[in-house]
Amino acid sequence: MLGSGLSNQIGASVAALAFGSIGPAGVVAIRQWVAAGVLVAVGRPRLRAFTAAQWRPVLGLAVAFAVMNLSLYSAIDRVGLGLAVTLEFLGPLTVALAGSRRRLDLGCALAAAAAVVVLTRPRPSTDYAGIALGLLAAVCWGSYILLNRTVGRRLPGLQGSAAAALVSGALYLPVGIVTLTQDRPQPTVLLCALTAGLLSSAVPFLADLLALRHVSAQLFGVFMSVNPVCAAVVGLVVLDQHLDPASWLAIVVIMAANTVALSTRPRARPSADPSAGPGPGAGGPGPGPGPERQTAA
Incomplete structure (x- = not known):
């Protein structure tokens, strides 16, 4: 689980090294292609057999x-x-x-909200567009989780996630073609983007599958709460991105809120759904269908 989280965040930091040459969109295009290749090879979706009711949540995903x-x-x-x-x-x-109607969960929500205020507090250097993009990613991750549940009910195994990754990769074909033909990035830049795709998609996906053979989905979800701290540490070490003490405290509070909310939740009955595996991963969900992480970041 720790290897999965670190791989995801190191992959994101390696991706950042290529932003100056091909931009975030170019890196994401290559990452989406890697994710599609991995999931299609594992899930082997039978696209022609999908019904309209199955395609709708897959396209949303x-x-x-x-x-x-x-x-x-x-x-x-x-x-x-x-x-x-x-x-x-x-x-x-x-x-x-x-x-949730539990007072404990309400307390977790209030603590997380206060932490967000601290993280995004107005300063001369505040990048409001960057904060808005981060919050948009949060909305998408929440939607990803809910859509994954629907896809998992309507399609067996990893077929739904594999089909979604394939469609997502196809959406980025125009972006990737324009980037690779107009910008003509250096081989080192392409290597960074490809490495980011492998570290943020393939490695976490396989590591999560192995981890979930040994731990419960609830413990897995709790452990994934460490991802924001991993991201902050990797950003400091690899990208020399420094956070002030208040921001570090806010990150820990959000991590603690998620840990408390998941660890105190009543245990659900074991699911026979084979899609209840790992998810996309923060920091960029990687590809995968799990209800806890829904973590492709």
Whole structure:
């Protein structure tokens, strides 16, 4: 689980190294192609057998996946890895708290809201567009989780997620073609983008599948709460992105709110749905269908 989280965030930091040459959209295009290749090879979707009722949530999932990664990487480019991933993490936290009537969950929501105010407090250097992009990524991640549940009910195994990744990759074909033909990036830039795709998609996906054979989905979801801290640390070490003490405290509060909300939730009955696996990953959900992480970041 730790390897999965670190791989995801290191992949995002490597992606940031290529932003100057091909921009976030170019990097996301290559990442989407890597994710599509991995999931199609594993899920082997039978596209011709899909019904209209199955295609609708799959297409919604593809759009959510595509917009989520683009908005997250654009936010990373503007406000840094730690802040962008923390804002995106509000998506699954909101889904976890939505509809709950427990006072404890209300307290978690209020604590997270206060932490967001601290993170986004107005300053001369505040990049409001970057913050908005991070919050858009959060909305997309929440939508991704809800759509994944529908896809998991209507399609067996990983077929729905694989089809969504394939459609998402196809959506980025024009962007990738224009980027590769007009900008003509150096091989090192392409290597960074490809490495980001592997570290943020393929490696976390396989690591999550292995981890979920040994731990419960609830424990997995709780452990994934460490992703914002991993992102902040990786951003500091790899990209030299510094956060002030108040921002570090706010990140820890949001992480703690998610941990408390998930760890105190009544255990659900084990699901026989084979799609209840890992998800996209923050920091850019990687590709995958799980209800806890729904983490392709």
